[in-house]
Amino acid sequence: MTFLLMAVACNSYVSPPQTLSWSVDFSQCWGHVMPAARDEMDDALMTRTPIPVPMHFTQAEQSFSHKKRARALCYSLPPRPPVKSFPPISRIFPNKQCSWSQPRPQSVSFRSPQHKQPDSRLYDHSKEETFFKQCFQTLCKLGMGSFGEVYKVRSREDGHLYAVKRSVSPFHSESDRLCKLQEVRKHERVGEHPNCLHFVRAWEEKRLLYLQTELCVCSLQQHSEELGEPLPPRQTWNITCDLLRGLKHLHDRNLLHLDIKPANVFISSSGVYKLGDFGLMVELDGAGGSGEAQEGDPRYMAPELLDGVFTKAADLFSLGMTLLEVACNMELPKGGEGWQQLRQGHLPTEFTSELPSDFLKVLSGMLEPDYRCRATVDWLLSLPVIHSAEKWRRMSLITRGVLTKMLTVFQFVLWLVTLVSCALKRPVMRLLRWKSSTATDSPPSSPFQNRFLGSSFSSDWEDESLGDDVFEVPPSPLGYPRNMTFHGQEFPLGRHSPDLPRPSLGSTSTPRNQSPDYSLRQRSTLRLTPNISRISQDSPCSVKSATPENSGISSGFVDTEAPHSSFLPRNLLSMFDEATEQ
Ligand SMILES: Nc1ncnc2c1ncn2[C@@H]1O[C@H](COP(=O)(O)OP(=O)(O)OP(=O)(O)O)[C@@H](O)[C@H]1O
Ligand SMILES: [Mg+2]
Numbered sequence: 001m002t003f004l005l006m007a008v009a010c011n012s013y014v015s016p017p018q019t020l021s022w023s024v025d026f027s028q029c030w031g032h033v034m035p036a037a038r039d040e041m042d043d044a045l046m047t048r049t050p051i052p053v054p055m056h057f058t059q060a061e062q063s064f065s066h067k068k069r070a071r072a073l074c075y076s077l078p079p080r081p082p083v084k085s086f087p088p089i090s091r092i093f094p095n096k097q098c099s100w101s102q103p104r105p106q107s108v109s110f111r112s113p114q115h116k117q118p119d120s121r122l123y124d125h126s127k128e129e130t131f132f133k134q135c136f137q138t139l140c141k142l143g144m145g146s147f148g149e150v151y152k153v154r155s156r157e158d159g160h161l162y163a164v165k166r167s168v169s170p171f172h173s174e175s176d177r178l179c180k181l182q183e184v185r186k187h188e189r190v191g192e193h194p195n196c197l198h199f200v201r202a203w204e205e206k207r208l209l210y211l212q213t214e215l216c217v218c219s220l221q222q223h224s225e226e227l228g229e230p231l232p233p234r235q236t237w238n239i240t241c242d243l244l245r246g247l248k249h250l251h252d253r254n255l256l257h258l259d260i261k262p263a264n265v266f267i268s269s270s271g272v273y274k275l276g277d278f279g280l281m282v283e284l285d286g287a288g289g290s291g292e293a294q295e296g297d298p299r300y301m302a303p304e305l306l307d308g309v310f311t312k313a314a315d316l317f318s319l320g321m322t323l324l325e326v327a328c329n330m331e332l333p334k335g336g337e338g339w340q341q342l343r344q345g346h347l348p349t350e351f352t353s354e355l356p357s358d359f360l361k362v363l364s365g366m367l368e369p370d371y372r373c374r375a376t377v378d379w380l381l382s383l384p385v386i387h388s389a390e391k392w393r394r395m396s397l398i399t400r401g402v403l404t405k406m407l408t409v410f411q412f413v414l415w416l417v418t419l420v421s422c423a424l425k426r427p428v429m430r431l432l433r434w435k436s437s438t439a440t441d442s443p444p445s446s447p448f449q450n451r452f453l454g455s456s457f458s459s460d461w462e463d464e465s466l467g468d469d470v471f472e473v474p475p476s477p478l479g480y481p482r483n484m485t486f487h488g489q490e491f492p493l494g495r496h497s498p499d500l501p502r503p504s505l506g507s508t509s510t511p512r513n514q515s516p517d518y519s520l521r522q523r524s525t526l527r528l529t530p531n532i533s534r535i536s537q538d539s540p541c542s543v544k545s546a547t548p549e550n551s552g553i554s555s556g557f558v559d560t561e562a563p564h565s566s567f568l569p570r571n572l573l574s575m576f577d578e579a580t581e582q
């Protein structure tokens, strides 16, 4: 009562002379929000609060500051609500289970209120692990609020990514449980809208509530802090358009969000801004009306809420404050003179001077001190400037969608090409190795010869050139610069076509008139052959050690006297060469 009197008194003092402020610290006025402070406040009002002294706003302007970059998570969080009582402990029936304490997971829904186990074919109730652990893989923690910790998870069932908010503290009574479960009902009432966070399902287990929602990239607060500077005007218009659409969806259903702030605005992977965290939402047509309403964060709170006036206009004010904060990278005051100035229609020019004039007009309409004169969602959406901003917004979303689809197609094609190339790699490598081995084994002297090698005569070489048991033929003692590679065990088995005799050591001894040109070509081929250097061509020892007698390999080395040895293709070619020369 004392508080209300004071609020009314302050309002009546401050409203007429708009250029003056009072040295009353409004942060003292949160007594009715946090009941613990009420006694202190009464005391302060009765004994210590001085009579308000008028001061000029020019002095007060210094109370605004830029946002600090990358603040710690704990700094940005509002204080947790106090725990009012402990779970009842019975000494008479120590093991008695509370009726509201659910050891088994139970789905929570106000559409179909009968309790049942949440749907999942993966859940095994005989296991100790919770439903959350069995059905989701936790990837990281996304954030934390006064109500819950939010995790990025992958569903083991459908493989998709989601966000799951788990209440920070367990229910401590049935009424506490019912109170926390209201957030589920509110989500269900919001329903589907592209600019409202999509709700998937909820369940309770072991006195904790779990809410599964769509996953967003981050909150607007995280994005703005990450950037560390005012958001560009185009982005600010996009945020304005998206949030006005989300808010229209709520207001058309007689729902008040009452907690709009950058931390409760989420950015989806497709760049859409969404309203989320409906924990403080009020249903104007609900049983309690606005009687059950709670104020949200003081930085974004409309002034009339202090008088207990809860209307749709309060959401517009909070939206205006949110836009002011991110468009100017401004640290909003939680109380004091700066808090009062902003609620009397005075925007700090040192922050707002850079803003486009039409955006400033929209902002002023939202931050109108008198809630009865404040802009409504429908009025704002009918403004030409918002119309054109929405047009741009639609175009940018379409462009982004098309680009994303093109990128997806490109990625798919890339993946397909990689897959095909992996599948073809082995045969291609085999082909290349076969080619190089045929090039090594045969003198690439004349086009005729190449044609010869390209024919079916050479087909049996393929398998042997790929074998592991490969060794080099030493250079001929006659100085014939050849390097032959062949498979020692295959000659005796006679796997090769009799009309295609294998090159042999014996065959190399066939006297030939080599043109210098031919020798040179042979040498260059040798240098390029990878399997060449295990045996030194100059060392007589190596020649000796590689002879069939020494090596004991039953012979790839064909006896020089063997009748077929002189009918190698190479020899035929040289005979042909000789004949043509003659
Ligand atoms: N769907 C989501 N995708 C990505 N991040 C999320 C999501 N939901 C929540 N978060 C992150 O977790 C933080 C806390 O989530 P939320 O606001 O829902 O919790 P809360 O406890 O109700 O907060 P409050 O104190 O505002 O009531 C958000 O500010 C955001 O950073
Ligand atoms: Mg929140």
Ligand SMILES: [Mg+2]
Residues within 6 Å of the ligand: 145, 147, 277, 278, 279, 280
């Ligand atoms: Mg919340």
